[in-house]
Amino acid sequence: MSRARFWIVGGEYASTDFTDLVAGSARVFGPYGERRAAEDVWRRVSEDFRSQCLVRFTIAAEGTA
Known part of the structure; x- marks a missing residue:
């Protein structure tokens, strides 16, 4: 079973x-074993860049739950 x-x-x-x-602006954080942990980081990182309208982050899942 894959997590x-x-x-x-x-x-x-x-x-x-x-x-x-x-170019050069890509950022990757993780991996996180639980979606909740990833959501917490996503909220923090998104808030850090809130004033920059062209910066966006998303949560990507790998494998199966």
């Missing part, structure tokens, strides 16, 4: 289309 791992991924995007990351 899910969760990652926080994102960075600064070139426009509000949120399709292209600015």
